Amino acid sequence: MSPTLPVLLAVPAAGAAVLAVATVSDRVARIIGVVTTSATLVVSVVLAARFDYGSGAHLQHVVDVGWLPALDVRFHVGVDGISLPLVLLTTLLTLLCAIHTVSSTPEPGRPRQLLALMLLLEVGVLGTFVAADLVVFFVFFEIVLIPMYFLINIWGGPGRRVAAVKFILYTLLGSALMLVGFLVIYSQAGSFDMVALGHAHGAHISAGMQLLAFVLLMLGFGIKSPMWPLHTWLPDAHTEAPTVGSVLLAGVLLKMGTYGLIRIAVDEVPDGARRVAPALAILAVVGIGYAALACLGQRDLKRLIAFSSVGHMGFVLLGIATLTPIGLQAALIGNVAHGVITGLLFFLAGAVKDRFHTSDLDELGGGLLAKLPMTGGVVLFAAIASLGLPGLAGFWGEMLAMLGAYSPGGGSSRPLFLTLMALAGIGTVLTAVYFLAMLRRVDFGLVADRWRDTAMRDVAVADVVAWTPLVVLAVAIGVWPRIVLAVGESAVSGLLR
Amino acid sequence: MTGADVVFGLLGLVTFGAAVLVVTARNVIHAALWLVVSLGGLAGCYLVLTAEFVAWVQVLIYIGAVVVLMLFGAMLTRAPIGHLQELDSRNRPVAAVAALATAGVLGTLVVTAFKGAYVDIHHTAIGDGRALGGAVFRYFVLPFEAASVLLLAALVGAIVLTRREI
Amino acid sequence: MHLSLAVVLSALLFGVGVYGVLARRNAVALLMAVELMLNAANLDLVAFDAYWRDRLHGGQVFALFLVVIAAAEVGVGLAIVLAVFRLRDTSAVDELTELAEHEPAQVADVSG
Amino acid sequence: MSHWAWLIPALPAFAAVVGLFASRWLPGGPAVPAIAGTAGALVAAVAALAVVEGDPAKVRESAVPWSPIGGITLHVGTRLDGLAAVIAVMVCVVALLVQVYSTAYMAGDPRYSTYAAEVSLFTAAMLLVVIASDLFELLIGWEVMGLCSYLLIGHYWQTEGARAAAVKAFITTRIGDTGFLFGIFVLGVGAHTFDISGVTRHAAAYPHTTVTAGALLLLAGVVGKSAQFPLHVWLPDAMAGPTPISALIHAATMVAAGIFVLARLYPVFQAAPVALTVLGIIACITMLGAALAALADDDLKRVLAWSTVSQLAYMAAGLAVGGWTASVYHLLTHAAFKALLFLAAGSVLRTVGTNLMSEMGGLWRAMPVTSVTAAVGALALAGVPPLAGAFSKDGILGAARERGGTLGTAVFVVGLVTLAVTAAYVTRLFVRTFLGDYRGRAQLHESPLVMTGPLVLLAVFVVALGLPVLPHSYGVSRWLDAPPGTRALHVGIGEVALTTVIALVAIGSVALLHRRRPADDPVAVLGPVARPLARAFYVDDAYDVALVRPVRALARGVVRVDSGGVDAAVVDVGRTAGFAGGLLRRLQRGNIQGYLTGLVAGVLVVVLSVSLAVAR
């Protein structure tokens, strides 16, 4: 019984409660926000430091107490090699978002409420990643919705209301179906405990029920991920969300979908997974190509990045669909890499929008490197990282997903997966195409006449503080991927036992 | 076919005919009067079925109280005394269909279920006041007590709604 | 006697009552139709009581209570009808459509 | 003993980081770390050369576990042998000269510090490819080079041409790289390791289809990087970058990487004869086609670019016919004379301010050093002995002739024809640029010493590199050991004679044409044939029609489908719900009789259905 995880959840929760209740000044609110998120990061680092990497397949720092015996629900939490990187990613990104809020709070201000919602969001995400009971997982999964809704609805762009509603309704549809999937598992296996269910590995669940459960879970997690064609909430949400909202949405919220797919769907209804995997893989690859083409036709920077998320998560989904250790590793590192890189991209898009008051590619005109050399340089770096250049974080997820597809598991058809691998390869080319096209339009070229005489600040201190860790991580993970992959290695093979 | 059948049949005809007139009369007062006839016919039916006490209660409460109340109600609301089209709503065709369907479905169900069932009215336990009083107090005290609250509430409720000042 | 006679009469009365309830627009006339429906139930109860030779006289007792219920309902019902009449000057039920699915503008006008 | 080999790529990489982030605080500016890093790498590379000398076939490996990737563990480390050491030295030399040359060439450029850092990174990436012990490690260098070429080609991003060329270079090579990645998959999964040694050791043990597929897929990457048909289109456009970069790309990095990888993974290709045949065919097409394109282009740098494409095809052809040593040797000699030619061209361009030969001519008077060194490079390219290019090319042709068969004969014949064309376009280039009368309006002057110095040095190299093949010389084999089943470097006297005659005849004919009409372009004699040559056989136009436009149209279509189809479907579902709510509201008109009708109807329906169901 280790108190680390309860503390991990309690710190941001307490911060959120304090910010929600106490009417403090904006300055104090920002300090509380940064302090709380820093403390949470520290707790998560302690968690990582005291993690036994030798047995990453087992839940550690477990807390398992009875909660609702009438529902067979226990407050059971723990971390293993799959969840630990995501926990760290979450605490880091939230801290960076809090720091970003210090330098610029989106309209209409009210940083106290903004930070309270962010902290609540963090509680939900962290809880989702550490939950070891389906109902606890579900509760945390749902906690995220309302804060994100209000983040978009209050602090978003002109179309925020519609986008926020679309976001929450669509994702709620997913989680509601997911809940039904959980209950199907429960009704068959008689337990909500993820450890026990993972241990049983689908025993006691008939093939038909596994199929039903997996399809329901796939829809639920697929909407969150987002999986083509269930992605349409995402571009709107990202386009309208404030910078911190976009960062958290892309950086951690989407991961909840793919994490759940690995942790719950693949582990607990493996037979269903085997039967649906080809379909999942096809959807994933269609998503990759579709997103790339959609990006190529975008006019808006944030929308473009949002669509690129669809493509990247397509690789993660493809990795999962291969049902191989390599594929699941691809999903894990793909999750982390996407969180880091797309988080960075959204910070940058936010910075651009902050300076130019538009994210329309035509209106921006180009010449960012000339106008704001530092920002432009980081944009260049982030775009290159995002297109999967070997040596940077994004590469490993894409590469391993395709490597997984090269020899798929679960008895899937190899010719099909080889075809999908090839298509995914074409997808990587198209990904490069649209990112380079974006750079060509935004970063390079001459500064548009309308901006030539506008004075602009290149980077603020808070920007440097927020961006640097992400840049460093993108390089570090790219060069030394074992900091993510070694953590999950034993855990993923456990999942596919 | 026994005498009871004949008597019941005739009473039934009267009851049914009067009931039809209750819902078709152009005049509320007439409708109320036809209601008296119909309910009276029913009281006769009860007598044939040896339910004496129910029959008398029917006469006393329904014909003596309820219908009188309705007549008052009709007059207080200055309902059209003369023949007026407005007594029926435009819903009449629908109502006719619904009524026919209801009667048809229910009738078919009961007829097929009780085909050939026979009531031996000479060997029934006669439902006189003593028998029913005994039954109520021996077996149905709870509804009785609840009914007292019901009537009290009805009384208070009717008063509070119609009283002008508070 | 044949039970069918009683139950058929009951079904017919119930049908007539349904017709009245759906076709009459005067609230008092509508109440009368309801009474017909309740009486149809009573007739069944009494007939079945005789049919089953119920020693408890469940059917007849039930019928008595239904009469009481009907009386109470009529009392309150007429009071409500009078209240409606006092405030609206009508007892036609199909004219009472202020409470319905209206669009905001319409009701905004009504409430000023 | 070779644990320090990682320093070879690490020093320039470190220099790149320092140059990018810290150069403004360094005394001496960005050039210092750039030159120092490259020089350091050169020292290390020379040391490596010393280590491998005498026993070039021995592989000196040093690797550490890198990362587990779901069942397989990757290792990262260095792999040093003769090939790696020789190429590393070549890369370092060219890179160092380019860095030095650039200090003058790029003087005054506002983004010189980024430029220098990018060149350092470029060098580091190439060196990583050279000494990588793992295929993914190699891939990192391979792709980072792509990135650097993208950045450097696009250095003048104010101009539309540079932006377009940069993107084109990256995308074209990336297409090939995707195949390369899949090739790595095939070989790595087949061998259960991604170590280069493991894969090459396992080469003979692969099932035939596996190794063929793997080799062909690798070939895709090579074709992209080394600008072979059909992925050659990026290289001529890449001339939009600064000229030293062209020298770097064409001589030492990027395009050389493709040939290097072929040589490095040669056992795999030996196990897949089909792949070698394909390589040979591609090489023949590229060799001649590029040379013909070079013949008609008016742009000085583009001519040189086409010549690179053509010369790389020679190397590829050499590898296809088993002339491993000759090809690697040609890679070295080509690096020397092509770097020389490009730097000379840079010197010219900086002076005349244009790329077009029609606006040059007669420069030899004003720029004697440039002219003479350029002449050395040109003769080497044309294949005139005893200059470097002649012997290495003859080695390849000799290997082809020796191999015989259809492929060998084809390579030999096409090689000879190309040789003639090459000599012709080189002569045309030289006479149009340096001889005759000046056709432009710029103020002519010789370039400064930092620029001419490297030219002279390279000219010396060009001469010196021809020496090892001469009888009783020091010998290539001390550093390059031909793998089993390949032909050692051997230059037959017959080939030398034949090629020399052909080259001289071609040179003479063009010179004659020039002498007859000094003001005209010699290519004019070809008449209408010149036009398709100048347009490089319309390959770019074909790609535009077959790929670029369809993808753009598809992208527009997807955007339309996404908002009008996929998203609209979702929105419509929402609207439908609202609409259904509106319809259902209509049942709630306020009329109690309507409500009661609903009640009775509902009850009737339920009663009817249950009684029917039960009665049944």
Place this chain on the structure above:
Amino acid sequence: MRLIQSIDYAAIAPPMIVAGAGVVVLVADLFVGRASRRAVAFGLSMAGTLAALGTAAWLAVGPTRRTLCLPDGCSYVADDFALFFQLLFLSVLVVVLLLSVAGVAQDRMPPGEYHALLLWSVSGMLVLAAARDLLGLLVALEVVSLPAFVLVGLRRDDARSAEAALKFFLFSVVATALTAYGIALLYGVTGHITLTGIADALGRRHAHPGAMSALAAAAVVLVVVGFAFKVSAVPFHFWTPDTYEGAPVAIAAFLSVASKAAGFAGLLILLLQGFRGYADVWGPVVAVLAAVTMTVGNLVALRQWQLVRLLAWSTVAQAGYLLMPLGVAATAGGRSDHELHLAAQATLTYLAVYAAMNLGAFACVTAIGRRFPRLAINDVRGLARTSPLLAVAFALFLTALAGLPPGVAGLFAKVVVLRAAVHGHVTWLAVVAAVNTVIGLAYYLRVAAVMFNDPDSETAGASIPDATRHRHVATSAGVAVAAVVTVLLSVYPQPILDWASHAATLAVAH
């Protein structure tokens, strides 16, 4: 044989106390001065309610008491099931009394009569939950309804109130007539008027000819109508929005929570005890009605612009979720004791949570209504600025109704009913419900979002009534009580789950 049934007065104490309190309130009303009438009526009612609550709690810890017994069963059983409901009704009454304070004063309703009628209606509910024979159920149902008609019409100078009362009344009497006719037919089929007798007879279904079974099935449906009307299940829901809109808000709250719960008490008793033998008949009907009810309620609620009507349609939708667990009887596997027990437990749990959150929502509407009598959704724009606590509480209740955190109680409730449905193999129904939660969220969230958004520029100039002037202690207390209970249920719903599980033993008692 004794002439009168023996009575265990302790067992029937709660309804007696409440009914008696009603009489006392009415009598006291005659003797106190005009100024203190409201306070006296409220105080006496609250005292009676709390006394009854105490008694019920005392009964709950003691053994099960049965009284008014017949040879084949007792008319009144104060078992866990009955006491679950009785405590629920009485707790609801406490909040409704608090909410009534403002309305009675504002609408100048006669306090004595108002409170007396309210207490009597609740006394009917208390009896209903414990009654175990048909006649008792029917009369108790009337005792519930009849005072409610009057209460709805008690805003005596508002025509809308009278119209609401008339609609409610007419709909109710027709439903009662259908139920009565159904009881008569059931009596004809079985020859019994007691629930146990009917249950036994229906259980021997194989002995009946097909025609008789068909009639019995029809009768079962007809009997259920009277209770389905109470719970506002489609198509017996038409009265609901109009009545709620016209009624005093506190009474609308009362109808939507207590009255609906009473309907469910009756439904559970009838379906699980009386008509268990026909579970294959009513099971599919309930399942389909549940699906239709939640869908219709949610869809129409999407198009509402007024808070009370919105909540009215939302209660229709919620009735669907409440009915859903009983739909498990549609499948053979779902008709086992275990599944039906789970289903009953789910419905009871949901009812308890629903009571807290829906009452809370109505309490907030009451508070809002003091400032914005029209209660249009757009009126509450920017409420979070002027009354942050009220806005937060309302948002809590709305999210709970939607089944989302921070209203975790609602989420648990949804989990419980869905669990029962999935466990009972009506997964399709669970999927329908899952989709419905999305529709539901759309309109709950619209209200919540409006509160937290800044006023639009065009309305910003309009004067927002002063928040403090309209604050009302009793209403605030009502909001607070509901909020505390909702939060408690969010954090630790285990007691309710346990208790519902005990109460649901009714489902397995034959």
